[in-house]
Amino acid sequence: MVAMNPPTEQDTRGVRNDIRGLAEPDAEAPKVARIEGGTATFDAADLSPRLVNLELRRLVYGEGVREIRVENPGAKHSIAVGLLARCRITINGSLGYFGATLGDGPEIHITGRVGWSVAENMMSGVVVIDKNAGSLTGAAMRGGDLVVRGHVGARTGIDQKGGTIIIGGNAGSMTGFMMQRGRQIICGDVGPGMGDSMYDGAIYVGGTVAALGVDCVEEELTPDDEELLDRKLGIYRMDRPDTFRKFVCGKQLYNYDNLEPSERKLVL
Amino acid sequence: MADEMASSESMGLGKSRIFTPEVINDIHVKADLGRYRMRGGGIFKKIPHWDELVFLPGTLTRFVIEGYREKCTTKTVLGSRFAKNPLELDIPIYITGMSFGALSLEAKMALAKGASMAGTATCSGEGGMIPPERDFSTKWYYQVIQSRYGFNPHHLMLADAVEFFIGQGCKVGMGGHLMGQKVTEQVAEMRSLPAGIDQRSPARHPDWLGPDDLSLKIQEVREATDYQVPIQLKLGASRVYDDVRMAAKCGPDVIFLDGAEGGTGAGPHIATEETGIPLLAAIPEARRALEDVGLADEIDLVVAGGIRNGGDVAKCIALGADAIAIGSAALMALGSNKEVEGADYQGTFGVSAAEFYHWHTGKDPAGITTQDPELRKRLDVDEGATRVYNFLHTLTLEVQMLARACGKTDVHSLEPEDLAALTTEAAAMARVPLAGTSYIPGVTESQTLEEIKTLLAKHVANDGGGSDV
Numbered sequence: 001m002v003a004m005n006p007p008t009e010q011d012t013r014g015v016r017n018d019i020r021g022l023a024e025p026d027a028e029a030p031k032v033a034r035i036e037g038g039t040a041t042f043d044a045a046d047l048s049p050r051l052v053n054l055e056l057r058r059l060v061y062g063e064g065v066r067e068i069r070v071e072n073p074g075a076k077h078s079i080a081v082g083l084l085a086r087c088r089i090t091i092n093g094s095l096g097y098f099g100a101t102l103g104d105g106p107e108i109h110i111t112g113r114v115g116w117s118v119a120e121n122m123m124s125g126v127v128v129i130d131k132n133a134g135s136l137t138g139a140a141m142r143g144g145d146l147v148v149r150g151h152v153g154a155r156t157g158i159d160q161k162g163g164t165i166i167i168g169g170n171a172g173s174m175t176g177f178m179m180q181r182g183r184q185i186i187c188g189d190v191g192p193g194m195g196d197s198m199y200d201g202a203i204y205v206g207g208t209v210a211a212l213g214v215d216c217v218e219e220e221l222t223p224d225d226e227e228l229l230d231r232k233l234g235i236y237r238m239d240r241p242d243t244f245r246k247f248v249c250g251k252q253l254y255n256y257d258n259l260e261p262s263e264r265k266l267v268l
Numbered sequence: 269m270a271d272e273m274a275s276s277e278s279m280g281l282g283k284s285r286i287f288t289p290e291v292i293n294d295i296h297v298k299a300d301l302g303r304y305r306m307r308g309g310g311i312f313k314k315i316p317h318w319d320e321l322v323f324l325p326g327t328l329t330r331f332v333i334e335g336y337r338e339k340c341t342t343k344t345v346l347g348s349r350f351a352k353n354p355l356e357l358d359i360p361i362y363i364t365g366m367s368f369g370a371l372s373l374e375a376k377m378a379l380a381k382g383a384s385m386a387g388t389a390t391c392s393g394e395g396g397m398i399p400p401e402r403d404f405s406t407k408w409y410y411q412v413i414q415s416r417y418g419f420n421p422h423h424l425m426l427a428d429a430v431e432f433f434i435g436q437g438c439k440v441g442m443g444g445h446l447m448g449q450k451v452t453e454q455v456a457e458m459r460s461l462p463a464g465i466d467q468r469s470p471a472r473h474p475d476w477l478g479p480d481d482l483s484l485k486i487q488e489v490r491e492a493t494d495y496q497v498p499i500q501l502k503l504g505a506s507r508v509y510d511d512v513r514m515a516a517k518c519g520p521d522v523i524f525l526d527g528a529e530g531g532t533g534a535g536p537h538i539a540t541e542e543t544g545i546p547l548l549a550a551i552p553e554a555r556r557a558l559e560d561v562g563l564a565d566e567i568d569l570v571v572a573g574g575i576r577n578g579g580d581v582a583k584c585i586a587l588g589a590d591a592i593a594i595g596s597a598a599l600m601a602l603g604s605n606k607e608v609e610g611a612d613y614q615g616t617f618g619v620s621a622a623e624f625y626h627w628h629t630g631k632d633p634a635g636i637t638t639q640d641p642e643l644r645k646r647l648d649v650d651e652g653a654t655r656v657y658n659f660l661h662t663l664t665l666e667v668q669m670l671a672r673a674c675g676k677t678d679v680h681s682l683e684p685e686d687l688a689a690l691t692t693e694a695a696a697m698a699r700v701p702l703a704g705t706s707y708i709p710g711v712t713e714s715q716t717l718e719e720i721k722t723l724l725a726k727h728v729a730n731d732g733g734g735s736d737v
Binding site: 023077104116136155181 | 420421475483485
């Protein structure tokens with residue numbers, strides 16, 4: 001257990017809260033991490049999200065630490081956001097909403113569960129979640145690998161613009177909604193409305209699909225697809241279902257101002 | 269004897285005010301197209317507007333400020349609630365978010381340069397950051413918009429302020445539109461989209477749904493930007509009182525209200541005409557909401573929508589806005605809707621230059637709302653920047669002029685009391701008295717009702733409830 005510094009008068013005076021108690025503009029890094037060599041560990045049990053992030057930023061940018069372990073994250077929101085450097089962070093527990101988002105480079109391993117919008121807008125790097133994730137997983141993601149070993153909620157990879165989302169379990173409704181680019185590999189079953197209004201990219205499904213969304217169509221797997229599936233699932237040591245099906249955009253909505261009369265009802 | 273079937277014009281019964289020639293033509297076009305009609309620009313139909321308010325300058329009851337000798341401050345600070353570095357503008361006007369895609373590279377650069385010359389800000393708009401715009405902008409908003417096209421955390425770190433786009437006054441409840449002819453390879457690549465598609469942006473954000481999630485999203489962006497810059501929420505003016513109350517409780521530094529008069533690069537005509545409420549009705553509602561949640565002194569209010577001159581700007585400030593954003597007028601200052609050598613507006617679009625609303629077509633003869641390399645050559649960045657600067661400067665002079673006449677040494681001291689309305693509609697919406705009277709529709713009646721209630725209560729108390737009935 002890492003020793004905590006008691007809050008000083010300076011700390012408490014500098015904190016102003018909004019109605020929801022979320023704003024701490026004047027906080028400073030608590031400097032509670034134990035640094036040994038290139039590795040740091042700290043306990044987040046008594047730290048606000050602001051203090052956890054300040055400590056992470058101090059370690060990554062200030063101390064040049066490349067390997068960090070966070071204990072007792074307590075399902076807090078907005079943890080490990082906006083990290084724009086190569087580093088490896090293990091979060092030993094669960095996170096709330098907006099975990100590990102807006103990152104470019106970090107490899108983040110979350111041993112528990114996560115709430116909504118994990119790895120939102122990730123540019124590059126790796127986020128691995130050992131258990132389940134909520135809805136909007138990997139929203140607007142642009143690059144990197146996002147791995148959920150358990151199940152995920154609705155709208156996984158909504159507005160996805162790149163990267164690979166890999167789900168070990170099942171995915172909820174509207175998976176890949178308005179997906180633009182990138183790949184999703186879902187080993188389990190997927191709910192209704194899959195790939196609705198997708199522009200591009202591919203969704204690979206190992207289990208059943210309840211129903212496809214508007215303008216999502218099935219396509220034959222190529223040897224390249226098989227290689228991708230083997231490689232990605234191999235990297236994260238995940239069980240590969242025997243067969244996968246591949247779904248892509250039907251491209252009927254690209255210029256729906258010019259739809260033929262028979263196609264118009266697609267958008268109703 | 270009269271003959272109803274006679275062809276004489278004098279026997280005609282009149283014309284339909286409902287099925288006008290424009291309406292009939294619209295029905296014919298839709299019957300051919302099989303879809304709603306797209307266009308650029310703002311609302312066409314007549315709505316209560318700033319023309320229906322006037323200022324009540326000082327005479328004997330208030331002394332006025334010397335026009336050319338005494339100072340009238342225009343400095344505007346936004347977002348000092350939580351941001352370590354609030355946005356400091358030299359003037360209370362800045363250039364609102366308009367995307368690269370909707371506008372040409374040259375237009376974005378000229379707006380940025382002109383705004384910087386005036387000491388004020390620009391905004392990225394949808395579609396991501398273009399480095400030349402950031403380079404030319406001394407103060408720059410980065411937009412977190414529903415589509416997140418081109419959104420990049422590295423660019424987020426370069427922002428002087430962050431705007432969450434939740435809606436726009438022109439088409440409240442809808443995402444952006446960019447027609448295929450403007451989705452060039454470059455625009456498409458920045459947005460991670462296939463080139464040439466008709467792009468309809470999402471209307472909802474991908475990573476939050478309601479106000480509870482939004483407050484967490486704001487927290488996320490604050491964490492990512494280390495509380496350095498203000499967070500602004502842009503709302504289309506709709507159910508303003510409730511929306512602003514909710515927005516305020518999500519914890520922003522600034523709320524931006526966009527009135528129904530606001531324009532767009534491309535949008536469905538029906539949405540432009542039929543969504544949102546006028547800005548003069550929205551601002552008082554927003555002020556009331558901020559007062560009621562006790563955050564009127566903490567959260568700044570920016571407004572936009574159909575602003576044409578310093579009079580409009582001054583009226584917004586008087587009703588309670590801290591800053592005003594302009595879009596359509598800035599494009600016109602750049603040279604939109606202006607006769608251009610070699611352009612045939614009438615022949616190409618069927619309208620005169622002044623009535624040109626075809627920003628969505630990508631064929632703007634002025635080289636502003638286009639991606640066509642040949643048309644873009646018509647806009648000179650430096651000349652455009654100077655025109656934008658001149659216009660921003662003129663707006664500021666006009667605001668100062670009206671503020672001084674009303675006896676203010678700071679334009680932000682303008683207040684509702686400085687205004688009167690010319691129509692009952694404007695009086696009711698803006699909650700200022702009808703000119704020459706003290707009558708504010710709705711407000712006066714409420715006050716009278718309260719007085720009657722008080723008198724009745726006194727009467728009941730005095731005679732013990734009227735037992736002799």
